[in-house]
Amino acid sequence: MTADVLVIGAGIVGAACAAELAARGLRVDVLDAHGIGGGATAAGMGHIVVMNDSPAELALSRYSRDLWLELAPCLRTRDAFARCGTLWVAEDEDEWQAARAMHAAFDAQGIAAHLLDARELHECEPALAPSMAGGLRVEHDSIVYAPTVAEWLLTRSPGASHICVRPGVAVRSVDAACVTLADGERLSAAHVVVANGLRARELLVALPLQPKKGHLLITDRYPGVIRHQLLELGYIKSAHHACGTSVAFNAQPRPTGQLLIGSSRQFDTTDPVVEMPVLARMLQRAARYLPMLPEMNGIRAWTGFRAATPDGLPVIGPAGEWAPGVWLAVGHEGLGVTTSLATAKLLAAQMVGDTAAIPFEPYLAARFGYEVVHE
Structure with missing residues (x-):
């Protein structure tokens, strides 16, 4: 036995879990088929956002955002942390x-x-289309470059x-106290x-995890065009579609000074190729909100x-x-960066028998009855 804990995965969630457990004095070995900060961590936007689609989502994302704000002074310039806030944009009266x-x-929760x-x-975002009905600005939401933060957590954090x-x-393969390497x-x-x-499905085939493919595009440098993370109010509904292809402005x-543009969701493919029809649909949606977007130079797209x-x-x-005896920290969908730090706190509290800052019951595997199998 070389370690107290073996963590499989060196993305932002695995790194956060390793750092939290190590800070409690445990010896942690982190195993990854590739390297630090890859996979979904490298592909995402790094938006740290409070979401309220359900009470459990609100509690986890708010707790984790607070942890990010505490961590921010320790981060480096290269980690690109910025408390830019989120501006939810209402296109019409219904969205207003x-x-x-x-x-x-949010007000009821003191957010x-x-x-x-x-x-x-x-006045807040002049680049937005003048036809927009209004919006909601969430003050302390932030952005960060998650791959380098994963590296910081694993190599420079207190533990x-x-x-x-x-x-x-x-x-x-994995079992209660052992992993078998390839x-x-x-x-x-x-x-x-x-x-x-998603690679957790290769180890535990019964996990109810489904891949949601997403496209992103980054532009050339256009400093000052927007100041906030911008999302349409329809994003929440789009994010929880259960089938087909959907796009939303993000x-x-x-x-x-670059702009990172999203987002799309697909369920019918596991092919990582950039699909031009989906990318075009996503950018057309974004141009409804940012009319100057078609004049900008996009330099790279990825999925x-x-x-x-x-x-x-x-x-x-x-x-x-x-998998009796094994611990899980998976299934974060588009909130892996946001909720990584809180995930680590909840996992560690359960592992060592501490009291957690928020109830951990909503996130337990038992809620699925252990009967859901991904096909």
């Missing part, structure tokens, strides 16, 4: 009413947010001396944590796969009947 409802929900009418919205990272190590080597530890996103100002559960919440805690 949705913004009002979101504001009421700083402000309604903007059409004039205030235009990093207790962490050993083994890149290029593929895991073939080359047949067996490693043992008191605890095994599976935190490698734009992020990068510290470099990634979110690991989604049937109810949109991650699985954090014991794998139960799926």
